[in-house]
Amino acid sequence: PLVIGKNENFCVVASDITPILKYTKEVIFLDEGETVSVGGTVDFVGLKDSVEKRIFHISWSERDAEKGGYKHFMLKEIMEEPEVLKNAMAGRMKGSKVEFEELKGWEDFLSNVEKVKMIACGTSHHAGMLFKYFIEDLIQIEVETDVASEMRYRKTKVDDETLFIAISQSGETADTLETVRKIKEKGGRVLSLCNVLGSTLTRESDRTIFLNAGPEISVASTKAYVAQVVVLLLLGVELARIKGKNIPAGFLDDLQDIHARFEEILENSNLIRDTAREFVKFRNFMYIGRWMGYPSALEGALKLKEISYTNATAYPAGELKHGPIALLDEDFPVFAIVPTDRMKEKMLNNIMEVKARKAKVVGVVTEGDDEVFRLLDHTLKIPKVHEYLYPLVMAPVLQLFAYFIADERGLDVDKPRNLAKSVTVE
Incomplete structure (x- = not known):
């Protein structure tokens, strides 16, 4: 560019x-x-x-x-997330009503959409995965996710009942752009989520929803990810309205106040720092989660991997006995995504399996859930919200945990080795 x-x-x-x-x-x-x-x-x-x-x-x-007094851009950008949420929702959520000016004139097309295909890479792909779980549960239409670096080489079906959603913070991600061009050549309709006005993706898409997150300098994406997730949640609510589906009680109320929940978490960042220090010496980590917790596990592992150079992997917790559990011992800790949602009981069983292998377990846990607290070696608390919103409120916890480990190791958090902010080549 x-x-x-x-x-x-x-x-x-x-x-x-x-x-x-x-x-x-x-x-x-x-x-x-x-x-x-x-x-x-x-x-x-x-x-x-x-x-x-x-x-x-x-x-x-x-x-x-500018850093504005913070040690790193990454820390500054995490601390900006409450304001980012407000900016991303401004003009799009009014009381309990969600409305996108960007989608005006597309109501007939969206009402007939029976399939959504996500186009994204890295962190943006994880946001797309969360959208898949959310939409398939909310309005029961099929959502397909694949990394753009693979999707661009597949024979993708394009028709009038399929919506393609491309996600990119920079709007310049090479594989995402090439996939969008391939879809457009076949006559497909592309809606993009992007943070940069005038970027290539926004110019080549049919419609664009801007994230309004402000410039993100650190290579590891934090506030843009949060903006992507909240915009996708709002988009899901809009699709539900167009298709005549009901929104679960309490969800929109919790979403309206989500910035306040972020403020509560960030005010207690020192507790996350203290827990992170307990794991600085470990060179391996396994993140596990189920349902909407699985994309969060992937994102948490990616953050730890890219800025601290820890060999961090992520798996659906139900897959542990299909191979990954063989890795675990007292030198291979586990990060469990275990909020109080529909998969909590299943996650508790998986955590007991992990502890039987002598692995230390740290977990993201809903405040007040004593049953989970007693089972874990270390806990990172998040406020109680509607279960659809747990991936959002746990994002700063996952980001800060990775940040503090990398910082304790004296690494260049903003510019990790071998990485660039925008991947503009294949």
Whole structure:
């Protein structure tokens, strides 16, 4: 990607919006095959002729791209999550009513959708997996998830009853973009969730819902993931309304106040830090969960893996006896996702199996659930909410646990080795 920043006196050329913010808020994005000549004037040339380009105004401030007194961008971005939630929901949730201006005119199409296919990579893929569990339970339509790096090489069926949802923080993820182009060539309709105005994904999708999370500098995605999950939950509510399905009692009330639950968790981050210190010496970790806890286990393991270089794996807890449990002993701890939801009793059985192998167990647990507290070696508490919302409220806990382990090891949390913020090549 190439971005041109322009003010009255000069132009700035960069591969991203963030470094341009200190000079100008007016930017222009180049499309595939275009070139730009920057001199006394700025001239854009397409494959054949000169082209007119739209100027985008970026609302982010330079201060948004600074650490603001925090040790790392990652910690700052986690601490911003309550505000991110409010921004992501602003104008889209009014009382108990959910509405997306971005979807106006699509009501007939969405009412006929019988299948949803998610296009995403990494953390965005995990958000898509949560959407699958949520939608299949809420309105009983099939949702297919696959990483874009695989999906782009499959023969994907496209029809008028299928909605494709592409998720990317940057809007420049190579495999996601190539998959979207393949779907568009076949006449498919693509809705994108993105955080960056004017990015390639937003320009190539039929419709875009912006995350409104502000610039995310740290390589490991945190606040953008939270924004993705809450926007997907709102999208699910909108699809349920269009299809005439009921929303479970208490869900929307809890969702409205979700930022306050995040504030409670972040105010007690020192407790997460103290627990994380108990696990700094371990070089292996296994995350386990069931139902909506499984994508959370995958995301927790990814965070620990990418910033602390721990060999962290994740499995559906019901698969332990199909191989993974062979790894466990006193040197291979387990992180259990065990909120008070419909799968709690099954998770308790899995935890007892793990403890029988002498593995230490730390778990995310609903506050006040003494039955689970007694079983675990260490507990990380989350507030009681509707079961659909547990993956959301546990996100900062998983992120901070990984952050504190990496920080205790003296690692560069914001720029982990071998990784880039946006994966723009295959």
